[in-house]
Amino acid sequence: MCGIVGIVKRHGKVVRDLINALKKLEYRGYDSAGIAILSDGEIYVTKGVGTIDKVIDPTKDIKDGSVGIGHTRWATHGEVSEENAHPHVSCNREVAVVHNGTLDGFNAIRNQLMNRGHVFSSETDTEVIAHLIEEKLNEIRDPVKAFSRAVYELKGSYAIASIIKGHNLILLARNKSPLVIGIGNGENYCASDVAALLHKTNRFIFLKDGEIALITPDSVDVWSLNDGIMEKVNRRVEIVDWSPQLLDKGNYEYFMLKEIYEQPYILKKLAKSVYYYKRFSDQLLKYSERGGISIVAAGTSYHAGLIGKFLLSKLAGARSEVIIASEFPEWSSHIGKDDVILAISQSGETADVLEAVRIAKSKEAKVLAITNVPGSTLTRLSDENVFIQAGPEVGVAATKTFLAQVAVLHILSSLISQERTLQIKEELLDISDSLESSMRYIDSASRKISSLLMDKEHVFFLGRGINYPTALEGALKLKEISYIHAEGYPAGEYKHGPLALIEENVPSIVLIPIDDKIRKKIIYNIMEICSRGAFAITIQPKDIDVPSDFSLPLDVKSELTSPMLYVVPLQLIAYYTATSLGRNPDKPRNLAKSVTVE
Numbered sequence: 001m002c003g004i005v006g007i008v009k010r011h012g013k014v015v016r017d018l019i020n021a022l023k024k025l026e027y028r029g030y031d032s033a034g035i036a037i038l039s040d041g042e043i044y045v046t047k048g049v050g051t052i053d054k055v056i057d058p059t060k061d062i063k064d065g066s067v068g069i070g071h072t073r074w075a076t077h078g079e080v081s082e083e084n085a086h087p088h089v090s091c092n093r094e095v096a097v098v099h100n101g102t103l104d105g106f107n108a109i110r111n112q113l114m115n116r117g118h119v120f121s122s123e124t125d126t127e128v129i130a131h132l133i134e135e136k137l138n139e140i141r142d143p144v145k146a147f148s149r150a151v152y153e154l155k156g157s158y159a160i161a162s163i164i165k166g167h168n169l170i171l172l173a174r175n176k177s178p179l180v181i182g183i184g185n186g187e188n189y190c191a192s193d194v195a196a197l198l199h200k201t202n203r204f205i206f207l208k209d210g211e212i213a214l215i216t217p218d219s220v221d222v223w224s225l226n227d228g229i230m231e232k233v234n235r236r237v238e239i240v241d242w243s244p245q246l247l248d249k250g251n252y253e254y255f256m257l258k259e260i261y262e263q264p265y266i267l268k269k270l271a272k273s274v275y276y277y278k279r280f281s282d283q284l285l286k287y288s289e290r291g292g293i294s295i296v297a298a299g300t301s302y303h304a305g306l307i308g309k310f311l312l313s314k315l316a317g318a319r320s321e322v323i324i325a326s327e328f329p330e331w332s333s334h335i336g337k338d339d340v341i342l343a344i345s346q347s348g349e350t351a352d353v354l355e356a357v358r359i360a361k362s363k364e365a366k367v368l369a370i371t372n373v374p375g376s377t378l379t380r381l382s383d384e385n386v387f388i389q390a391g392p393e394v395g396v397a398a399t400k401t402f403l404a405q406v407a408v409l410h411i412l413s414s415l416i417s418q419e420r421t422l423q424i425k426e427e428l429l430d431i432s433d434s435l436e437s438s439m440r441y442i443d444s445a446s447r448k449i450s451s452l453l454m455d456k457e458h459v460f461f462l463g464r465g466i467n468y469p470t471a472l473e474g475a476l477k478l479k480e481i482s483y484i485h486a487e488g489y490p491a492g493e494y495k496h497g498p499l500a501l502i503e504e505n506v507p508s509i510v511l512i513p514i515d516d517k518i519r520k521k522i523i524y525n526i527m528e529i530c531s532r533g534a535f536a537i538t539i540q541p542k543d544i545d546v547p548s549d550f551s552l553p554l555d556v557k558s559e560l561t562s563p564m565l566y567v568v569p570l571q572l573i574a575y576y577t578a579t580s581l582g583r584n585p586d587k588p589r590n591l592a593k594s595v596t597v598e
């Protein structure tokens with residue numbers, strides 16, 4: 001994972017800007033952080049364990065200068081320690097690098113470098129890059145050529161930013177890890193994603209795999225590196241229309257709460273742009289008529305994918321399968337050139353999803369992508385893509401992007417079925433209004449429910465039909481931010497095993513269907529668990545009588561759209577349980593927003 005950033009200016013200093021940009025990248029990793037600055041001809045490094053605020057205090061005596069790079073880390077190679085925190089420098093301190101990704105076979109390079117006299121001060125794969133560049137600079141003093149020679153020797157995934165003593169420039173390389181260049185006036189930037197730089201610019205160049213770049217205060221040059229030969233390429237400057245305010249918590253204590261509260265407005269926006277999805281839905285239909293649709297996603301996006309499968313079948317009569325991205329290599333032997341992959345990823349950078357897409361492409365399958373982040377790798381790898389238009393999501397727990405993914409899957413299935421095109425627009429507006437007017441009520445009821453869960457070891461989430469994936473999502477939210485064990489289950493499957501875990505006072509949160517037939521079945525399921533002492537909490541349509549110990553009635557109008565309503569209390573229950581337990585829901589332990597390792 002990790003976030004990297006770099007700034008080079010004609011005039012002025014970079015430390016404060018680096019800190020601001022790094023803070024926007026903390027969601028990518030936050031176990032250690034650091035910066036390297038070129039000042040008075042020397043490279044100065046400040047780094048350590050902990051968050052950026054803890055490690056870098058700009059009011060203290062930190063050297064400042066007109067060029068610098070920074071890093072926020074999510075450890076992969078080497079424990080969390082000051083030595084392993086980035087940036088890393090070469091033996092002669094002529095080179096500093098920050099890196100996101102993992103290098104293959106770095107031990108062999110490290111041993112060769114040590115045999116040639118290099119002394120390493122960390123256990124990281126990244127440090128080999130600094131020493132390699134130093135060696136190449138000894139062969140050739142041209143920094144770009146020396147850098148490209150070093151990069152040519154690297155295998156694996158990397159986004160690299162490097163500064164070199166005596167030069168007001170930053171060198172960049174990208175392969176399978178995200179890296180964007182931001183264009184300023186008399187200054188230029190680089191970062192792992194656009195969100196880090198929105199407060200500086202909305203003009204970006206998106207590097208492709210296998211490219212290297214040189215940025216100075218007034219210029220950006222990009223080359224592709226083919227078999228070690230550099231070929232100059234022209235990259236278009238693209239405008240990103242996200243506003244920097246979206247990256248501000250405002251009066252909310254955490255981004256997660258702010259993002260939950262943004263949901264009614266996102267639905268409204270999506271309702272107004274139904275026809276933006278028309279071309280994509282036509283493509284989906286066209287390819288699905290030739291072969292099968294395989295939905296590929298991870299985590300929360302996988303749960304949205306399950307709902308997508310349900311909707312494609314129910315509304316569009318289309319057959320599809322859903323494959324967890326990390327399992328795709330082993331489960332995709334049947335996929336070939338007539339098939340279409342529908343890749344769903346908020347970040348567009350999840351390594352498992354990208355790997356699945358690469359495998360699918362190697363089999364000549366078509367790739368259609370649904371993502372949230374402009375310029376993300378997935379948008380570049382896919383044949384067609386659409387955005388879910390949720391704006392940047394900072395909290396590690398996906399909330400508004402799940403709702404937006406589900407809404408987009410509704411729109412696509414409705415466009416394919418044609419009959420429902422107008423109806424889906426009305427439905428989205430209706431859910432948006434209903435959420436907007438009941439948000440405070442849902443909030444306070446969810447807070448009460450969270451007080452019933454705080455001291456529990458296990459919580460179960462049960463749903464049927466289209467709300468079985470919603471139950472999975474509720475369990476994922478609770479476990480990832482509160483650290484309470486939670487399991488989501490199809491309610492009918494429960495008696496085939498998990499029922500053995502039910503004992504006195506174990507809470508089960510049950511999502512009640514609006515449809516009579518399914519509801520009858522789930523009522524039996526509630527009775528089964530309650531007769532074994534379970535504590536049943538129901539989230540349910542209003543004016544319906546269901547046995548439960550605590551109920552949260554909502555204004556649900558249709559079974560098919562109910563996940564968009566039901567998921568909101570589930571998000572808030574997780575949020576309040578986590579915060580009451582003193583956990584930071586925006587930065588759950590061991591997790592990062594973008595999982596860029598397989």
Ligand code: M6R
Nearest residue numbers: 299300301345346347350397398
């Ligand atoms: O960016 P993506 O949608 O590909 O991310 C997939 C998962 O890593 C992500 O949904 C993860 O499960 C979230 N932390 C869930 O809240």
